[in-house]
Amino acid sequence: MPTKHMSIDEAFAAYDLNSQVYLPWRTRWEESSAAYDPNKLVIMDERQTRERAMWLGFETVEVDQILNFRGEFVEKSGLLPLLWHLFYCFSQMKDPLPTNYATSPKLPESLGHHGELFYLYLYLCLVEYPMALDQERGVPEEITQATLHxxxxxxxxxxxxxxxxxLTQSVWLNHHMNSRLHQIGRLQFERRACDYKSIIARDSETGELRGYGEDEHDQVWGKVILEEGDPIVSIHIPRSGAMDHDVCTKSFVDAKQFFTKYYPEFQPKxxxxxxxxxxxLWSQYLMETSNVRKFVERYHPYPLEAREDTGLWYWLYQKWEPFENLDDAPQESSVQRAFVKHLKDGKKWFVSGGYILPEEIDAYDVND
Structure with missing residues (x-):
């Protein structure tokens, strides 16, 4: 079993983490080992684990499962020093390890079920960090709770x-662990810098907004409204029910007020x-009354490099690979029917982007 006394090379060999993918985890190993104190981890205490899991919103039967596997994970998996290391690096330092794609790889299959449980127990411990950050800002607990759900x-x-x-979806959940993402109503809003290279400009004569792709920068005309590096709010849609138009509208309005009140220094473009x-393309297939179509039509198109959006199979069918025969794909909703029809016509779905200016949200009509 790996222990806190192991060197970084010995530990990573024991965990089968010698792939280049895990290089970001090698940082500060000696420092975290010197500070090793598993008693600071919520999962070391059954009562605290239960309370934390219930606060997050797990059902009683799920909490019981978490507790049933907890003892074996803590005592037999050998992963506790690694869990402590990441907990320490993400939350216990003045200069925490960035929570991003590079620092949240999946654990190797050789670790079996313990590896599949690792992030669940890590996040049960780590959520206290965004909880504390939100509390410092005065963010209402119900927003923190909805976000971490x-x-x-x-x-x-x-x-x-x-x-x-x-729990193997570590990449996405790392967005939550430094309190840069909040769920406000139906939608989630993430503070970040724009990392795409397209430019949005407003024509000084007509006032028209236009997007310029990476290979069109020499054609930019007018006042630049948005470019790489600018602060933006990135909008995410959790799979938690219908996309009611009025509910989403209120979510936008409440989010803008939220940032003004709790993050006044953050001025998104x-x-x-x-x-x-x-x-x-959804507007070509869906009725005007469709909530999805209404959501699409809120946005100005943001030019992105043409790349097929294979993730749609997961969002629409909860599977990562397409059906070999499109006729086998369920077509129970208007969105599924439109998706399949588009593919049957020999066309592809491409990744897409859109933007809304802050002043446009000010003009939204919210029916209380």
């Missing part, structure tokens, strides 16, 4: 995929969504 949501998705208790739910 994503840990529950993804545990349920991954457990269904694996056929046993599991735009509210952006890089999702299949901004693809203007």
């Amino acid at each position: 994503d840990v529950v949501r993804w545990t349920r998705f991954n457990s269904k995929d694996k056929g046993r208790l599991a 735009a509210y952006c969504c890089f999702s299949w739910l901004t693809n203007p």
Whole structure:
């Protein structure tokens, strides 16, 4: 069993983490080992584990499963020093390890079920960090709780995929762990810098907004409204029910007020969504009354490099690979029917993006 006394090379060999993928985890190993104190981890205490899991919104039967596997994970998996290391690096330092794609790889299959449980127990411990950050800002607890409920949501998705208790979706949930993402009403809003290279400009004569792709920068005309590096709000849509138009409208309005009150130093240039739910093609297939179509039509198109959106299979059918025969794909909703028809016509779905300017949200009509 790996212990805190192991060197970084010995530990990573024992965990089968010698792939280049895990290089970001090698940082500060000696420092975290010197500070090793597992008693600071919520999962070391059954009562605290139960309370934390219930606060996040796990059902009683799920909490019981978490507790049933907890003892074996703590005592037999050998992963506790690694869990402590990441907990320490993400939350216990003045200069925490960035929570991003590079620092949240999946654990190797050689670790078996313990590896599938690792992020569940890590996040049960780590959520106290965004909880504390929100509390410092005065963010209402119900918003923090709704945001961190994503840990529950993804545990349920991954457990269904694996056929046993599991949480393997670490990449997405790391967005939550430094309090840069909040769920406000139906939607989630993430503070970030724009990392796409397109430019949005307003024509000084007509006032028209236009997007310029990476290879069109020499054609930019007018006042630049949005470019790479600018602060934006990135919008995400959790799989938690219908996309009611009025509910989403209120979510936008409340989010803008939220940032003004709790993050006044944050001045976003735009509210952006890089999702299949901004693809203007949906307007060709869906009725005007469709909530998806209404959501799409909120946005100005943001030019992105043409790349097929294979993730739609997961969002529409909860499977990563397409059906070999399109006729086998369920077509129970208007969105599924439109998706399949488009493919049957020999066309592809491409990744899409859209943006809304802050002043446009000010003009939204919210029916209280």
